[in-house]
Amino acid sequence: MTIWAVANQKGGVGKTTTVVSLAGLLAQQGQPTLVLDMDPHGSLTTYFGHDPDTIENSIYSLFQKSDSSPNAALFNSLQKTNIDNLYLLPGSTAMATLDRQLGTQGGKGLVIKSNLALLADRFPNILIDCPPMLGVLMINALAACDQLLIPVQTEFLALKGLERMLHTLEMINHARNQGLPYLIVPTMFDRRTRASTQSLRMLREKYNDGVWDSVIPIDTQFRDASKVGIPLPSMNEKSRGSLAYKQLLQHLTGPQQDIEKLPRVF
Numbered sequence: 001m002t003i004w005a006v007a008n009q010k011g012g013v014g015k016t017t018t019v020v021s022l023a024g025l026l027a028q029q030g031q032p033t034l035v036l037d038m039d040p041h042g043s044l045t046t047y048f049g050h051d052p053d054t055i056e057n058s059i060y061s062l063f064q065k066s067d068s069s070p071n072a073a074l075f076n077s078l079q080k081t082n083i084d085n086l087y088l089l090p091g092s093t094a095m096a097t098l099d100r101q102l103g104t105q106g107g108k109g110l111v112i113k114s115n116l117a118l119l120a121d122r123f124p125n126i127l128i129d130c131p132p133m134l135g136v137l138m139i140n141a142l143a144a145c146d147q148l149l150i151p152v153q154t155e156f157l158a159l160k161g162l163e164r165m166l167h168t169l170e171m172i173n174h175a176r177n178q179g180l181p182y183l184i185v186p187t188m189f190d191r192r193t194r195a196s197t198q199s200l201r202m203l204r205e206k207y208n209d210g211v212w213d214s215v216i217p218i219d220t221q222f223r224d225a226s227k228v229g230i231p232l233p234s235m236n237e238k239s240r241g242s243l244a245y246k247q248l249l250q251h252l253t254g255p256q257q258d259i260e261k262l263p264r265v266f
Helices: 015-028 043-047 072-077 093-102 108-117 136-144 156-173 194-210 221-228 240-253
Strands: 002-006 033-037 086-089 125-129 147-153 182-187
Touching (some): 002 015, 002 136, 015 033, 015 043, 015 125, 015 182, 015 240, 093 136, 108 136, 136 156, 147 156, 156 182, 156 194
Parallel strands (some): 002 125, 033 086, 147 182
């Protein structure tokens, strides 16, 4: 089982698009794939046709004490999507209250990791859509994953979000036995604009091997796919966005990928 967390401490950089697109490609290959919506805004949950304001069984349930079977909340929350081989653990807006509810309770940083361990035989691939703020939800996601993907929109303000994300990762790694491998993924690249080309150049100069050697381009078909609730590769596998995410997936899973050589933050 491989678990990727997709995070950035800035919204609107393509986190949910990255999760949906990579998961859609894996599902197309016949690989059972699970996506988790750890963001209280519920964009991933909404994408697949659920209402995060009213949903009863969600990731929020995993953090609640229950007298029933410890596995009941997990399996009750698991949802089949309209895509073969693709499943969802939905989020809810109630997750925004978890930091206040849990307070200083111990052991709450590994809730997601322990639950996903129960699904190891069922899902070889899991992707986590993270919230854009540091708290118990992001801590859980980073504790559970094998690799962190950081989508960064190729514009100057997004670079500040990347700095905050890497600082957070540095703090999280103090609680881990080893540094968490990460990959910066340039998104929403528009080669026609100076801002995009300059931002990409700055990314590569500052972070070197930490940056994926290609980009996710601007593609209006991502919006079209979200309207009908299916991954873009399932709607148009020849689109620019689909081909870019296919290239990213090959980088992440291909034989050339050596996770030990990925950059680490300590």
